Amino acid sequence: MPYSKEHKKETRKKILDSAITLFSSKGFDQVSIDELMQHADLTRGAFYAHFESKEAVYAKAIIAGAKKSRITHQKPKKLTEDEWMKDLLMGYLSEDHITQKYSPCPLAFLVTDIANNKKEVRATYTRIYKILNKTIQIQLDKNPERPKPNEQEVFATTAMMIGGVAIGRALNDEATIKDLLDSCRKATLSLLKLEN
Amino acid sequence: MPYSKEHKKETRKKILDSAITLFSSKGFDQVSIDELMQHADLTRGAFYAHFESKEAVYAKAIIAGAKKSRITHQKPKKLTEDEWMKDLLMGYLSEDHITQKYSPCPLAFLVTDIANNKKEVRATYTRIYKILNKTIQIQLDKNPERPKPNEQEVFATTAMMIGGVAIGRALNDEATIKDLLDSCRKATLSLLKLEN
DNA sequence: GTCTATAGAAAGATAGAC
DNA sequence: GTCTATCTTTCTATAGAC
Numbered sequence: 001m002p003y004s005k006e007h008k009k010e011t012r013k014k015i016l017d018s019a020i021t022l023f024s025s026k027g028f029d030q031v032s033i034d035e036l037m038q039h040a041d042l043t044r045g046a047f048y049a050h051f052e053s054k055e056a057v058y059a060k061a062i063i064a065g066a067k068k069s070r071i072t073h074q075k076p077k078k079l080t081e082d083e084w085m086k087d088l089l090m091g092y093l094s095e096d097h098i099t100q101k102y103s104p105c106p107l108a109f110l111v112t113d114i115a116n117n118k119k120e121v122r123a124t125y126t127r128i129y130k131i132l133n134k135t136i137q138i139q140l141d142k143n144p145e146r147p148k149p150n151e152q153e154v155f156a157t158t159a160m161m162i163g164g165v166a167i168g169r170a171l172n173d174e175a176t177i178k179d180l181l182d183s184c185r186k187a188t189l190s191l192l193k194l195e196n
Numbered sequence: 197m198p199y200s201k202e203h204k205k206e207t208r209k210k211i212l213d214s215a216i217t218l219f220s221s222k223g224f225d226q227v228s229i230d231e232l233m234q235h236a237d238l239t240r241g242a243f244y245a246h247f248e249s250k251e252a253v254y255a256k257a258i259i260a261g262a263k264k265s266r267i268t269h270q271k272p273k274k275l276t277e278d279e280w281m282k283d284l285l286m287g288y289l290s291e292d293h294i295t296q297k298y299s300p301c302p303l304a305f306l307v308t309d310i311a312n313n314k315k316e317v318r319a320t321y322t323r324i325y326k327i328l329n330k331t332i333q334i335q336l337d338k339n340p341e342r343p344k345p346n347e348q349e350v351f352a353t354t355a356m357m358i359g360g361v362a363i364g365r366a367l368n369d370e371a372t373i374k375d376l377l378d379s380c381r382k383a384t385l386s387l388l389k390l391e392n
Numbered sequence: 393g394t395c396t397a398t399a400g401a402a403a404g405a406t407a408g409a410c
Numbered sequence: 411g412t413c414t415a416t417c418t419t420t421c422t423a424t425a426g427a428c
Contacts, residue, residue: 003411011411027312029225032403045406046412054404107363112308115365116223122368129367155376156356156383163359167303169311171325172318180351187352191383199393207393228421242394244423 012050014040019061020068024104027113028058058117059124065106066128071135081142086194092161093185098168098177107132108165133158140192149192157188208246210236215257216264220300223309224254254313255320261302262324267331277338282390288357289381294364294373303328304361329354336388345388353387356380 018039022031033054034044051057066072070091075084096102107129114125137154149157164184168177189195214235218227229250230240247253262268266287271280292298303325310321333350336342345353360380364373385391 008411025312027223027225027308029223030312033405034403042411043413044404045414048405049411109311110308111359111362111366112223112306113312115305115362116221116226116309119368122366125366126368126372129363130372151375152379152382155379159359159363159376159380160352160356161359162363163307163355163357166307166311166362167325167355167358170307170318170321172315172322176322176326179347180355183348183351184355186348187387204393229423230421238393239395240422241396241424245393250422 008050011040011042011046015042015047015050015057016061016064019057020065020103020106021100023058023061023113024065024106024109025100027110028054028117055118055121059121062106062110062114062121062124062128065104066131068103069105070103071105071132075139081139082146082194085136085139085192086189089161089188089192089194090185093164093181093188095168095177095181097165098181105162105165108162109169111162111166129158136192147193153191157191160184160188160191204246207236207238207242211238211243211246211253212257212260215253216261216300216302217296219254219257219309220261220302220305221296223306224250224313251314251317255317258302258306258310258317258320258324261300262327264299265301266299267301267328271335277335278342278390281332281335281388282385285357285384285388285390286381289360289377289384291364291373291377293361294377301358301361304358305365307358307362325354332388343389349387353384356384356387 015036018036019031022036022039033047036057037044037047047057051060071088075081079087091097091102092105097104107125110125114121133151133154136158137149137151140149140154161184164180168180171177171180211232214232215227218232218235229243232253233240233243243253247256267284271277275283287293287298288301293300303321306321310317329347329350332354333345333347336345336350357380360376364376367373367376
């Protein structure tokens with residue numbers, strides 16, 4: 001066999017990485033399989049040895065994108081739980097996130113794109129969305145010296161995070177983007193009782 | 197002249213109404229000019245007598261859609277300013293809005309769709325977004341007997357409104373949608389100090 | 393202004409060589 | 411597994427008759 005299993009796995013990963021970047025910045029329809037494969041240094045025809053359709057790679061890209069997001073990472077030892085949570089919020093609601101300087105969160109970058117897609121894709125979104133809320137809740141419950149936000153406050157917070165980033169990407173005016181992000185950062189801290 | 201000016205204006209309005217409905221529910225790329233014109237009881241070829249391109253009708257549809265949104269309407273006489281504001285919030289963050297039972301807000305239905313579109317389209321979005329925030333601010337300033345929310349609190353509120361509706365449309369699970377909307381309704385009322 | 397017909401480009405997916 | 415070539419469909423936009 002001229003190609004090892006290892007090789008295939010790496011190629012798949014390259015395709016998936018390209019998919020995260022391209023789908024996040026341009027949406028499902030504006031990325032062709034040709035472009036996707038070229039970005040991964042391959043040609044059209046090789047695609048179907050790895051995924052069965054465009055929808056399939058899109059769904060996998062959402063999952064892979066979520067896993068790359070900082071919010072799923074381990075807390076650095078030198079930070080307290082609350083410091084880490086604040087760090088994540090500030091990073092999420094930042095210009096660098098909007099301009100894709102670091103790994104974009106598919107929940108925000110692809111919200112309406114996904115609403116227009118197939119049932120299986122929306123099921124994937126739903127699963128990841130629940131995980132995000134749960135993760136934040138668990139993280140916040142770790143500090144006993146602060147009033148714990150309830151489930152509703154977490155839902156409201158993530159709606160503001162996702163909404164803030166999604167709107168920021170649609171806007172055409174730096175100053176407004178800055179105001180929006182500032183406002184959301186402040187309001188999320190307050191909602192989660194993380195102000196001090 | 198076999199067609200009056202009046203006729204043209206009405207035809208244009210029919211196309212625009214179809215555009216709002218179809219673009220909102222399926223996004224820019226998933227609506228073809230053919231489908232759009234059929235929905236308006238016309239054929240492909242007639243389109244270019246009214247709009248110069250697909251992007252052009254899309255941008256106009258965003259504006260027309262925003263004008264149809266309840267939030268730009270006049271307050272009914274029998275309601276106080278705050279009651280009216282609460283009404284709008286509850287309607288915006290409702291299942292009926294998500295399922296498009298009434299006129300969808302393009303700011304929420306098309307956020308990421310617009311982020312992936314041309315500069316002029318994003319400029320249109322930005323303009324309407326600013327108007328929404330301003331409108332809410334003005335409305336809230338009318339009641340002198342309540343602490344006035346500042347600009348930041350209004351920005352945070354609209355981020356939650358738009359985020360809540362956009363996420364709700366991407367979700368695949370009735371119960372989660374309900375929780376999400378409940379949470380956002382409660383949090384927006386609190387942010388705007390409208391609880392009583 | 394609206395129709396039918398069509399030009400011209402692009403995209404998803406498959407076939408077969410290596 | 412990856413390549414090139416191609417089938418087939420779909421779409422935007424234009425041309426020309428009425």
